[in-house]
Amino acid sequence: MDIPAFEDIRKAHLRIRDYIQITSVVTSEGINHITGSNLFFKCENFQKAGAFKYRGATNAIRTLSNGEARRGVATHSSGNHAGALAKAAAIHGIRAYIVMPETSPLVKQAAVKGYGAEITFCKSTLEAREQTLGEVIRRTGATFIHPYDNEKVICGQGTAVLEFLDQMPAPDVMITPVGGGGLLSGTSVTLRKLSPGTKIIGAEPELADDARRSFISGVIQPALPPRTIADGLLTSLSDLTFSIIRKNVDDILTTSETYIIRAMRLLWERAKIVAEPSAAVPLAVILQHPGYFKGKTTGIILSGGNVDLENLPFGQEK
Amino acid sequence: MDIPAFEDIRKAHLRIRDYIQITSVVTSEGINHITGSNLFFKCENFQKAGAFKYRGATNAIRTLSNGEARRGVATHSSGNHAGALAKAAAIHGIRAYIVMPETSPLVKQAAVKGYGAEITFCKSTLEAREQTLGEVIRRTGATFIHPYDNEKVICGQGTAVLEFLDQMPAPDVMITPVGGGGLLSGTSVTLRKLSPGTKIIGAEPELADDARRSFISGVIQPALPPRTIADGLLTSLSDLTFSIIRKNVDDILTTSETYIIRAMRLLWERAKIVAEPSAAVPLAVILQHPGYFKGKTTGIILSGGNVDLENLPFGQEK
Numbered sequence: 001m002d003i004p005a006f007e008d009i010r011k012a013h014l015r016i017r018d019y020i021q022i023t024s025v026v027t028s029e030g031i032n033h034i035t036g037s038n039l040f041f042k043c044e045n046f047q048k049a050g051a052f053k054y055r056g057a058t059n060a061i062r063t064l065s066n067g068e069a070r071r072g073v074a075t076h077s078s079g080n081h082a083g084a085l086a087k088a089a090a091i092h093g094i095r096a097y098i099v100m101p102e103t104s105p106l107v108k109q110a111a112v113k114g115y116g117a118e119i120t121f122c123k124s125t126l127e128a129r130e131q132t133l134g135e136v137i138r139r140t141g142a143t144f145i146h147p148y149d150n151e152k153v154i155c156g157q158g159t160a161v162l163e164f165l166d167q168m169p170a171p172d173v174m175i176t177p178v179g180g181g182g183l184l185s186g187t188s189v190t191l192r193k194l195s196p197g198t199k200i201i202g203a204e205p206e207l208a209d210d211a212r213r214s215f216i217s218g219v220i221q222p223a224l225p226p227r228t229i230a231d232g233l234l235t236s237l238s239d240l241t242f243s244i245i246r247k248n249v250d251d252i253l254t255t256s257e258t259y260i261i262r263a264m265r266l267l268w269e270r271a272k273i274v275a276e277p278s279a280a281v282p283l284a285v286i287l288q289h290p291g292y293f294k295g296k297t298t299g300i301i302l303s304g305g306n307v308d309l310e311n312l313p314f315g316q317e318k
Numbered sequence: 319m320d321i322p323a324f325e326d327i328r329k330a331h332l333r334i335r336d337y338i339q340i341t342s343v344v345t346s347e348g349i350n351h352i353t354g355s356n357l358f359f360k361c362e363n364f365q366k367a368g369a370f371k372y373r374g375a376t377n378a379i380r381t382l383s384n385g386e387a388r389r390g391v392a393t394h395s396s397g398n399h400a401g402a403l404a405k406a407a408a409i410h411g412i413r414a415y416i417v418m419p420e421t422s423p424l425v426k427q428a429a430v431k432g433y434g435a436e437i438t439f440c441k442s443t444l445e446a447r448e449q450t451l452g453e454v455i456r457r458t459g460a461t462f463i464h465p466y467d468n469e470k471v472i473c474g475q476g477t478a479v480l481e482f483l484d485q486m487p488a489p490d491v492m493i494t495p496v497g498g499g500g501l502l503s504g505t506s507v508t509l510r511k512l513s514p515g516t517k518i519i520g521a522e523p524e525l526a527d528d529a530r531r532s533f534i535s536g537v538i539q540p541a542l543p544p545r546t547i548a549d550g551l552l553t554s555l556s557d558l559t560f561s562i563i564r565k566n567v568d569d570i571l572t573t574s575e576t577y578i579i580r581a582m583r584l585l586w587e588r589a590k591i592v593a594e595p596s597a598a599v600p601l602a603v604i605l606q607h608p609g610y611f612k613g614k615t616t617g618i619i620l621s622g623g624n625v626d627l628e629n630l631p632f633g634q635e636k
Contacts, residue, residue: 024342026364029366043590045590046344046589046590048347050590265627268592268627269592269627271364272361272363272364272368272591272592272623273590273591273592274586274587274590274591274592305590309583309586309587309630309632310632310633312627312630314627314628315628
């Protein structure tokens, strides 16, 4: 796959903008006061299906050929990409086949089912997921839409910051969470074109710091067994996202679980918005490394807001 | 006290608009689908100090004489009016004296303290609160800013719907929570002038239905001992708010605790915004009495977003 050009992201935005939510940018006096930075949150928690993933999924679906569209789309995911792909497929009258680990949260299973997708359950190992997905694809002829190792998906994710630059002046720093790197790499392509002076930072949990270790060593490092609360950031980079990130991104900073929950609490208590743990990771980085951000305007892609309200982490951070 | 005229509300808005947040209006496809109505939430949870109360408090403070301003303001409240008055006073360099029941939540005490107000604690009875407030006022000469039985406060609260009508076409129905009646009466004065065809509904918990009983009987009914989760709606109407509500409001509808928690969950899960129980009461009414709202455009003043994140009710509604 080729590294997407900015022009591809611009075209992706034209292609998807009537189907997505143009999300608002939110500020919080209280959080600015605490961080000493001037923060602008691009609220992808307000995006359809509750996460920026809907952009990439919609772009992937709207670039299928007619034959591909007839056979449907497939993916394996226990998280926001599954819900986003299922919903985007439903809106376009396309079948979606989702392979989910049998351990995935009931609330996410319900969301995917609610969008009318066909779920195939499997063991929770990556091997089992890939094998089950292979069987589903052989059976259905569906097109595999990878959550991030996919040009169309990366281009879709890169439209969030394109909108942001339409809504706000270019910030000194832009920070996004990094899991598989789709959002960070798409964001970086847009910014390098439209605002080359903006510093681009990836934010990652200390307990899932494979992107930082890859960035420093120059070789993709595997993700460790998942232990972080930021359940959207457990995957490792792909060759494609890593090559974009190495080229464009200034730094990847990590943060502890305590700071992630603290940041999440600030978003809920002060900004009054529901942000999932992964979406709180950039603010956690800002709280933990204030020197990078003090006195600067900082844009943040607030990645999503899908949480289980009966299983919240508040209180654990003290 | 006289019934405020619309012109007073318009002037109040000019007076406070540089000090308040012009809050956004939010919609949710998912919630519209569930209710069969076209709902527009005026998000006063995004207001400074987290509730519409900041409007009334700011208007009251900005209409003090110089002498009054020097002596400060006082109130008794365990809730959002206390925080709003404390913050508005701080912004204007004015002292605030807040009488709070010693049983009031630590998180609300901390907010009031954080704004630099002086707290005097008392027993939680209305008698103790009024007596303690009397002593504070005798000692300090501060001006009592009642949470709703106050023209300036009512005018401030009536500015939320004034902004709404600037942001949106006039809705078929407008619904607000009703506790002491400040928000509902201020809203009704604005609407009767700017959109006489809009139906005005007050929303109240079944377990605190004194406003509905007053509305039906024509005589103010006392609030029952507080049992509802909607802790902002425990007070009874005043002569002033009742006279405005009788004149302008079309109906007061009640809703159960189960529906209140269900509505709160929808706002958090679907709209991704943090709404406190009292703020969810109008949506709960819409869910419980769908016939009133089906196929209509309905404006909702989403009153506030101050909650204790470590003490949430989710799960109890099933």
